[in-house]
Amino acid sequence: MRRSRQIKLQVFRGIVFLVMGAFFLVPIAAMFEFSTRGNSVTAPRTLVAWTNIFKTPDLVDAITASLELAVITSVAMLVLLLPTMVWVRLRLPSLHRVVEFLCLLPITIPAIALVVGIFPINRWMRINISDSILMLSFFYVILVMPYSYRALDAGLAAIDIKTLSEAARSLGAGWSTVMLRVIVPNMSSAILNASLLSVAVVLGEYTFANLLTYENLQVAIAYVGLVSAGTSIAVAVASLLFAFVLLMILSFVGRPRERMARAEEPIVPK
């Protein structure tokens, strides 16, 4: 490339990165700044807003609930998806397209629309099964399906399931052995990815919780924000840091092939 063109390109890139960097990092910095403000303009920085988090029982309950939901959803998702995907690959290849379509379908249905149809089902469940917030995990499994499916599919594609399972079975392994001791260990990074994605989605979920009148983390942050902006921003920063750490782990763990598949479509905010 000719030098004059190269210089122009580098200048363009520099400006773009600078402007974009500022646009994306300033709000984050602002959140940190806001959450450490004192009582007046001249008051010193304080962590009062942060310590208040633990003094607000609603917030603590919501954090606990969301973490529990995250774990339950991840586990339920793995239990539902992984055996099914393996089974389809090995025994029902004709269903592959159908399962893929269903797993990716929730991306195209807006959460707000889906929750309208979920509402009566949820009402039935609240009356007949339990009023606990943990009922949300049933619906969250559906919400995380597209992202987890992609991650698991990439992991399955990278290893030859057919050959591995046939080899194991010819050596006398039963299906649970095949799953637990052959397939899962070879997919550990894909499973980790799928789980971390689920956790990120669940922690950031607002729509379902709000409309089905449960108080999860995001709902609680919004609610507390009406009363004490500083505290809720502190929680928001904390949850953001947590999600950031999770997704950073995602980016660096996992084989390159999976990294590319994941990079295609991120989690769509609600």
Next chain:
Amino acid sequence: MSSSEAREARAGVEVRLENLQRRYAATTALNGLSLTMAPGELVALLGPSGCGKTTALRLLAGLEEADSGRVIIAGRDVTNVPANRRDVGMVFQAYSLFPHMTARQNVEFGLQLHKVGPGERRERAGEVLELVGLSAHANKFAHQMSGGQQQRVALARALAIRPKVLLLDEPLSALDAKVRSRLRDEIRRVQLEVGITTLFVTHDQEEALAIADRVGVMQAGKLEQLGPPMEIYSRPATPFVAEFVGLTNRIPGEVKFGSVEVRGTQLPLVQKDVPTGPAVALVRPEAVTITGDGGMSDGPLVGTVIAVAFLGATSRVTVDLGDITVLAQLPTSAAAEHPAGTKVKLALRPDPVLVDIHN
């Protein structure tokens, strides 16, 4: 049309590269390359990856700028002229056809850029597609054609605008072996017919030797030898050329009194001023002959045939001399008399050889 008759029919231009230097960060890609190409000549730049041959081509094309040196096309100094005003045609290794255009549209594109009218464009595109034998595929897209066909369209596209120089950057490297040799002859046929001065870059010595008027062997940014294929092959100027082009036997010997003694045979030296002492002689397989079966005798050139590789009219015989293995190339009828397992006695033709004193 023989090569010499063809030379008279050519109407190309002279191309001169004068002392081109190009560095990238810590490496020197080109270290003072000078080359003059006669009108209508096809020069092949041959060498391993990293030798600078592609850099030389790209400097000639104007896609990169030299740190110093000059590029002169048809007497005009184009060193500071950008690529789109140099009037060169370029064929890349792969992926150069625009995927959203048909073959015809690809070929017409350059004409369009030169503001040629639609009627004349169509005619010229048809002409040049006919030249490469792809008129039937004019309305196909790149993904509907094979690699060989794509490269022929790329060639047609480069020639459509009647450039002064044709540049080919390893055009056959991405193709299957069968397609490669056919297409290589096609390219030469077209080049002779059009008579355009051409620079052909490759790492495949067979390609270079088969179609070039002259071959320039390069290493580490410098031209090691420039000459007709026959000369490069049979009279290599340096050990690098001897080993890069064709097969070479490395046989240890001793340099004494201006010649090298190799396993009992005295061979004259190509190089002058080689210091006395041990050296490795570079002997072509064709210079190794079989004088008879080993019989009961023993000697430095007596050994056992390990393998015979049938190459058509000639065969390559691998002989184990105990401490080293030597390749001999003979007419197949002669090689047939000494199948694998038999004992043979070798002789080395008294041609001048190169020696390598660095290993």
Next chain:
Amino acid sequence: MPLNWLGATPYFAYVGLFLLLPTVLLAVGAFVDKDGHPTLANVTAIGQPYLLKTFVGSTVISLVSALVGAIAGAMLAYAVATGNPRGALRRVVTSAAGVFAQFGGVTLVFAFIATLGTVGLVTVFLKDHGIDIFPNGVWLYEPSGLTLIYTYFQIPLMVLVFLPALDGIRPQWREATESMGGSAWHYWRYVAGPLLAPAFLGSTLLLFANAFSAYATAAVLITQGGVLVPLQISALFTSETGQAQPGLAKALALAMVAIVTIVMLLYTLLQRRTSRWLR
């Protein structure tokens, strides 16, 4: 082998119950009135001016944030694509894009309040330097503010979706154009432009669908209902009109699904064209 199908039953049962059933309830409920009789009243009710205005509002915000996000995101993607493909900068930016694209809802709104709210960091900074960014009232809590906030996740999404197309542009195409006598303008007008157009358009559509479906951000930011379709739906959940016309929310939801589905279908078609050219 019917026994094999048994293995897939748990999955289909689950998806059937929690995904397909709600969708069916939505589709059916939109065409049923309070007493359970079939009717088109819910659907025709969408034609009312106040609801049409909601759809227009949603469309405008989605369109604007999609366009801004697409253009800015394309520039950022171009800046990334022209750098070292294995460099740290590229990895950092794509990872960051993955993180920021998922940043939305409550946390994002509060981030912007902390930045551009009445006592936000930037607001105060600018005021100290004599610039009042809210001369006509605080627009952060209005549609224009929402659009700005949407671009915060639209731009990274664009980078993630458009970057692969940019990577598919071969340097040989530019060099071939140059050697045939073309300038930069010719290259963009006849080669890169047409090749990237489907990818750009498709990505913009994806951004549009993304913004159109979004709920949480708007719900937390805007207190007046009825500005966007998702807000209208949630308002119906808790209002008296909602109790009287249960099918209306479903009809609105169904309309949303229809719009997003069409957009995503167009996106898929454009993606197919792109992948054929820019593998």
